């Protein structure tokens with residue numbers, strides 16, 4: 001049994017609850033420990049039930065509450081060497097036994113959950129995305145990445161539940177107020193995925209027979225996107241691929257400050 005829910009999504013803070021059978025994993029905690037605890041309680045999960053925190057990369061919108069939660073609940077924290085190097089000063093002291101190093105393409109287990117880290121292209125030290133399995137089905141998180149190449153696609157294509165990045169509307173970003181350098185960074189291969197590319201991936205899932213998927217669109221830009229634009233762009237791509245949102249494939253948009261629906265598989 002798998003469950004997936006975003007507690008918070010976007011540049012102000014990201015945190016995702018992934019559950020595989022009895023094991024509850026927090027992927028990133030870019031909101032404060034208190035906010036994460038409150039939102040877990042709001043979806044009926046006591047934070048003391050968490051089994052681990054897994055971190056994608058060291059940007060502050062992914063690590064703000066990692067140290068507090070690890071210390072309060074004695075939680076092991078899993079991150080790449082590069083991510084640990086980038087976040088250790090910010091997260092503060094973590095008990096030695098709770099520091100775990102992971103790397104792309106080397107799966108590891110946390111109780112009932114098997115976790116497959118994969119490398120993402122992002123302007124961070126050693127960023128990762130994750131696929132989590134209960135041994136039967138899979139869920140994936142792929143946000144904070146500039147491209148979805150064959151390698152990333154192969155890592156997420158088999159998952160029933162997904163959080164996929166739909167960061168910006170390309171025209172809004174192009175014509176918006178950001179300085180040129182920042183626009184170029186976001187558009188680059190180590191930046192963030194646009195609604196259009198996210199939609200193209202969803203269309204590709206359908207073309208390859210992946211009609212059972214349930215997808216949360218996440219990490220939306222506050223300045224260069226709206227939930228309606230992200231949803232509509234992805235819906236149009238799915239329809240273009242011959243599918244129907246709500247019929248073939250379920251799509252919802254992650255809230256910035258409140259939990260998404262809990263997806264189950």
Ligand SMILES: [Zn+2]
Pocket residue numbers: 010011014059061062144219
């Ligand atoms: Zn981020």
Ligand SMILES: [Zn+2]
Pocket residue numbers: 057059122124144
């Ligand atoms: Zn980032």
